[in-house]
Amino acid sequence: xxxxxxxxxxxxxxxxxxxxxxxxxxxxxxxxxxxxxxxxxxxxxxxxxxxxxxxxxxxxxxxxxxxxxxxxxxxxxxxxxxxxxxxxxxxxxxxxxxxxxxxxxxxxxxxxxxxxxxxxxxx
Numbered sequence: 245x246x247x248x249x250x251x252x253x254x255x256x257x258x259x260x261x262x263x264x265x266x267x268x269x270x271x272x273x274x275x276x277x278x279x280x281x282x283x284x285x286x287x288x289x290x291x292x293x294x295x296x297x298x299x300x301x302x303x304x305x306x307x308x309x310x311x312x313x314x315x316x317x318x319x320x321x322x323x324x325x326x327x328x329x330x331x332x333x334x335x336x337x338x339x340x341x342x343x344x345x346x347x348x349x350x351x352x353x354x355x356x357x358x359x360x361x362x363x364x365x366x367x
Contacts, residue, residue, distance in 0.1 A: 246270035246356040248340045253361030256330055260365075264325040266340030266358060273297045277348035278323045280314060282336035282363075289339070293325060294348030303349060308334075330365045337362050 252264040266278070279294040293304045293314040302314050313326040323340060337360040346353035 246342060248342060248356055248358035250338065250340050250358045250361040253338060253363045255364045255366065258330060258332055258365055258367050260330050261326070261328045262330065262363060264327065264338055264340075264361060264363075266323040266325075268321045268323065268340075268342060273321065273342060276342045276344055277346070277353065278314075278316060279341045279343070279348050279354055280323075280325045281339045281341060281351060282334075283339070283360075284333070284336040289351055291349045291351070292338070295323065296348070303347070327363070330363075332365045332367045335363060335365050 247269045249267045256262055274297055276297050277294050278297055280292040281289050282292050283289040291305050292308055293312055295302045295314045295316055311329045316323045339360045340358040341354035342356040343354035
């Protein structure tokens with residue numbers, strides 16, 4: 245059974261940093277895309293970043309490019325999202341997801357989801 249467990253969320257001031265972690269278990273993820281999505285209050289879930297586990301290829305939403313970095317640690321089966329220069333508009337519940345097809349930018353491409361972790365950025 246696939247399990248994705250996010251951690252690392254919290255409250256931070258604008259301009260600060262947080263690192264989210266997603267511990268993945270239940271199968272080998274070498275052929276998976278791993279993604280981060282977020283859902284701001286009252287809005288739809290949106291794509292943040294994705295990484296191809298095998299190649300390390302990454303892709304980012306324009307709104308987080310050059311501020312956020314997605315990475316993975318093969319030895320720990322963990323995916324990270326380093327978030328720098330945080331803005332109040334980054335406030336959202338952040339979700340980790342795993343999927344095996346597509347470009348990794350669409351929520352419909354992911355079969356497995358974590359429970360989410362809250363990130364709140366104060367101004």
